[in-house]
Amino acid sequence: MRHAAPGSPQTQAGQAGQAGRRQGGRRRAGRRRGRGKLPSAAVEGTREPAQPARFEQLPYWLIVAGACASIATIRLGTHDLKSGTLVLAGVLLIAALARLVLPDRRAGLLSSRRRWFDVVIFAAFGIGLLAAGLGVQAPVG
Secondary structure: OOOOOOOHHHHHHHHHOOOOOOEOEEOOOOOOOOOOOOOHHHHHOOOOOOOOOHHHHHHHHHHHHHHHHHHHHHHHOOHHHHHHHHHHHHHHHHHHHHHHOOOOOHHHHHHHOOOOHHHHHHHHHHHHHHHHHOOOOOOOO
């Protein structure tokens, strides 16, 4: 896309609509939007310590580790099917609880949709697997 050269009629027409915002290519002085009170740290002259970003995804990775452990338990054989299913159900219910109580910035990748939708999905799968795990009969022998 080609831009109009400075001083051409197209540029002048475009600048006419921006005349209220700019004068001579400079911003007009005035109050900026979105600026309220200064943060408390700026007022006191102290800096708040930055929280480490490495723990933001911790709840997510704990849920993934629990799910992997339960799937590994299920893969051990039919004798461990019931216990692996119950562990997976517990992990999903813990994920629902974590998504319910943790704020969005701390929930990490557990928060992919709205909070109530995430909680309902995790709880539904957890309760479904809990019912399936309790209904499975352990093999005899």
